[in-house]
Amino acid sequence: MQSQNRASIFTRMTRRDFLHTTALGTGVCLAVPPFSVARAASAAGAALTIAGLPRGSAPPPVALPHFPSRLHAYVWRNWQLTPLARMARAIGAKESDLRRLGRALGLPEQPRITPEAQRRSALTVIRRNWHLLPYEQLLGLLDWTPEQMAFTLREDDFLYIKLGSLKPNCPPLHYTPSDERTAQREREIAGLVRDAFPAGLAPGRDPLFGFIPRLSTAPRAPANAGPAEHSAFNPRYCYSYFALYGDPLLERSADPYPDGYLARMAAAGVNGVWLQGVLSKLALFPWEPATSARHEERLDNLRRLVARAHKHGIGLYLYLNEPRAMPLAFYGERAPMKGVVEGDYAALCTSDPKVQGYLRDAVAAVCKAVPDLAGLFTITGSENLTHCWSHGNGAGCPRCAKRAPAEVIAELNTLFRDGIRRGGSHAQLIAWDWGWADGWVEEIIKQLPSDAALMTVSEWGIPIQRGGVANTVGEYSLSTIGPGARAQRHWEWARKRGLKTLAKVQLGNTWELSAVPYIPAVQNVARHAANLRTAGVNGLMLGWTLGGYPSPNLEVVAELGAGNTSLTPELAMLRVAERRHGPTLAAAVAGAWRECSAAFSEFPFHGGLVYNAPMQFGPSNLLWAEPTGYHATMIGFPYDDLDGWRQNYPAEVFIGQFDKVAAGFEHACAGLKAASERDLASANPAQREALASELDVIEAAAIHFRTTANQARFVRARRALASAKGGEEARAPLETLEQVLRDEDALARRLHAIQCRDSRIGFEASNQYYYVPLDLVEKTLNCRHLLDHWLPELRRRWPA
Numbered sequence: 001m002q003s004q005n006r007a008s009i010f011t012r013m014t015r016r017d018f019l020h021t022t023a024l025g026t027g028v029c030l031a032v033p034p035f036s037v038a039r040a041a042s043a044a045g046a047a048l049t050i051a052g053l054p055r056g057s058a059p060p061p062v063a064l065p066h067f068p069s070r071l072h073a074y075v076w077r078n079w080q081l082t083p084l085a086r087m088a089r090a091i092g093a094k095e096s097d098l099r100r101l102g103r104a105l106g107l108p109e110q111p112r113i114t115p116e117a118q119r120r121s122a123l124t125v126i127r128r129n130w131h132l133l134p135y136e137q138l139l140g141l142l143d144w145t146p147e148q149m150a151f152t153l154r155e156d157d158f159l160y161i162k163l164g165s166l167k168p169n170c171p172p173l174h175y176t177p178s179d180e181r182t183a184q185r186e187r188e189i190a191g192l193v194r195d196a197f198p199a200g201l202a203p204g205r206d207p208l209f210g211f212i213p214r215l216s217t218a219p220r221a222p223a224n225a226g227p228a229e230h231s232a233f234n235p236r237y238c239y240s241y242f243a244l245y246g247d248p249l250l251e252r253s254a255d256p257y258p259d260g261y262l263a264r265m266a267a268a269g270v271n272g273v274w275l276q277g278v279l280s281k282l283a284l285f286p287w288e289p290a291t292s293a294r295h296e297e298r299l300d301n302l303r304r305l306v307a308r309a310h311k312h313g314i315g316l317y318l319y320l321n322e323p324r325a326m327p328l329a330f331y332g333e334r335a336p337m338k339g340v341v342e343g344d345y346a347a348l349c350t351s352d353p354k355v356q357g358y359l360r361d362a363v364a365a366v367c368k369a370v371p372d373l374a375g376l377f378t379i380t381g382s383e384n385l386t387h388c389w390s391h392g393n394g395a396g397c398p399r400c401a402k403r404a405p406a407e408v409i410a411e412l413n414t415l416f417r418d419g420i421r422r423g424g425s426h427a428q429l430i431a432w433d434w435g436w437a438d439g440w441v442e443e444i445i446k447q448l449p450s451d452a453a454l455m456t457v458s459e460w461g462i463p464i465q466r467g468g469v470a471n472t473v474g475e476y477s478l479s480t481i482g483p484g485a486r487a488q489r490h491w492e493w494a495r496k497r498g499l500k501t502l503a504k505v506q507l508g509n510t511w512e513l514s515a516v517p518y519i520p521a522v523q524n525v526a527r528h529a530a531n532l533r534t535a536g537v538n539g540l541m542l543g544w545t546l547g548g549y550p551s552p553n554l555e556v557v558a559e560l561g562a563g564n565t566s567l568t569p570e571l572a573m574l575r576v577a578e579r580r581h582g583p584t585l586a587a588a589v590a591g592a593w594r595e596c597s598a599a600f601s602e603f604p605f606h607g608g609l610v611y612n613a614p615m616q617f618g619p620s621n622l623l624w625a626e627p628t629g630y631h632a633t634m635i636g637f638p639y640d641d642l643d644g645w646r647q648n649y650p651a652e653v654f655i656g657q658f659d660k661v662a663a664g665f666e667h668a669c670a671g672l673k674a675a676s677e678r679d680l681a682s683a684n685p686a687q688r689e690a691l692a693s694e695l696d697v698i699e700a701a702a703i704h705f706r707t708t709a710n711q712a713r714f715v716r717a718r719r720a721l722a723s724a725k726g727g728e729e730a731r732a733p734l735e736t737l738e739q740v741l742r743d744e745d746a747l748a749r750r751l752h753a754i755q756c757r758d759s760r761i762g763f764e765a766s767n768q769y770y771y772v773p774l775d776l777v778e779k780t781l782n783c784r785h786l787l788d789h790w791l792p793e794l795r796r797r798w799p800a
Helices: 003-018 037-045 070-078 084-091 095-104 115-120 122-129 135-142 146-155 180-196 211-215 259-267 295-311 353-369 405-422 438-447 485-496 522-535 552-560 569-581 583-600 642-646 651-682 685-722 727-757 773-797
Strands: 236-238 272-277 315-320 338-342 345-348 375-379 428-432 453-457 463-466 469-472 500-504 539-541
Touching: 070 084, 070 095, 070 122, 070 773, 084 095, 084 135, 095 180, 115 122, 122 135, 122 146, 135 146, 180 773, 211 259, 236 552, 259 295, 272 295, 295 315, 295 353, 353 405, 375 405, 405 428, 405 438, 428 500, 438 485, 453 485, 453 539, 485 500, 522 552, 522 569, 522 583, 552 569, 569 583, 569 685, 583 651, 583 685, 642 651, 642 685, 651 685, 685 727, 727 773
Parallel strands: 236 272, 236 539, 272 315, 315 375, 375 428, 428 453, 453 500, 500 539
Antiparallel strands: 338 345, 463 469
């Protein structure tokens, strides 16, 4: 994928949900780059050095007292992800020394770590070493150059923002032999590991990334869940569950859409997939041709991918967010093309005839080379500076200031449509209204090409009350059942023009919980799909970069769109449950989905909460004896920032709502386990496997919700203890702290067992693994250390 496009979603989240801008109401948008793109690019052109990498405020790293030293944390956290030779080389140690240290801690023999696994876990490695290593040693661990690190921090879903826009000031790490006191602590840890994990820590039966070869193999008995030609929803397209970011049309060894996966998605009722594209990488950029190096090769590979997908009845859609802004230095003799300026960049002004010609010709070149593309969808109001009105500041351009925003945006989409037709393609142009100011939308729709389609987020603008707290949904809410009034209003304006309509939804999973392959709130999904069918929506974008697992969620959507308008959500769920689990278990599975859906409707949704709170990391998020002083980061580090987690929910309501969600999932899991013990004898091996998989997902989700409540409860009790005036006031917080520590220990061990047998758990493509099994073992070390050392000291300080 082209990383500038990939990054847009996280800037979008940051600008709207973290900085609380009013982009939709006023058209005013803020650019929030993690650090100067131009400065980094300039430095990269002049051989960027480590000193040029971003550092921010560079505070001290968090303390990890459950390990004897940072060296022990380093060995532990990299054991499952980085070959020992590279671990040793990064800190100037001997392999034998690190191997001996790992074994002293009770670690098993290091697993074989393939080059592909190393590529697929680079973001996970960065995150787990962010508080351990300085840049120089982190680069050595990854075998990267400073340029690679700068590019990844800047472009890979705005990773630097997810890391907090700062680099902790970590001193260089060196190997030192253990003294007797350290060796004693090593023996204690090894003994604790043996006692807490009697089955051992050797890799489970499903190693990390084990799901990829399974999903890349065609299903044994494909059964299409809803033929496209009879569906009310056409297209139904989504993104790959395991695509690597980078340049997938050149990185053919990491195919985002292998044939087996395409077959599985078709069997789940999907008839479209998408890739992000940057025009300058797919067609000649006339002003700087070197930018387009190997574009013919990319187009050839794209053409092959389109042909492969077509064999499975799947169309391929390209996402365009164009034109890309250029550094100010680009405009020297090209002043007429220079539009609105933001920082070190300026927009390529789409009111300039040369820019218009480039956009039209580039799209035409792509469509001529790949005539069977199913469509192109556009965002023309993202965080990326594109046209002059893309951030609402078109008055700063001498040409666009004389034109209405609606005229500029509609014209840009018309240029794309004209390029499609000039290229001889019948691809559908889908104009997504993301980022358009509310006051612009109707006029933009009036001026869109007559053969375009309009897409809008179904749940956007829906008011909710959870735990008595009022909020309004933006997007990424599977707990909210759409469509809302805003979406229906936009679709109605489109229909008056004769345009097709699409709903952008998240029906597999969302940032409410992305560490499971899908959220098993299938009834919510079914009701939403039925509502969209009633609303007369023509097609569905089933998810952004998450939600592309071939799940029952996607199957039930296909069932409800498959032509029988009398089919109810309940019957659709039963059909999917029976197909997956057989007639004997179907009712019990559908019942579990109903329970999960009812519980999930209690999720305390808030735009900032879903990015800050610790749901994604589950029990792997550590507990600290003292406040860390760090703020939670966007799907990066939750830390202990309860106020950042809860947003406008009072702490007790935040905790109570997550307790409700967890309890519902736990009850659903227990009921389904009981039913399986009664009826599993009649199931065939495939149905048994499907049931085990379903139980893993439900139980893992329950654990993630329960630990979120627990961690908030821990911080709240720690605060109460800090303000206690005597032993009586301290009693309740001390009891809470002890109970949470014991619960968290148990939850970590349960989730460890699940992840060892199900490698899907803890994974999401744009973040890779949030945690690996040894992180969950570390949480046990963390809890036991606090129970054995910190809590007794507190009790001595606060005697009853």
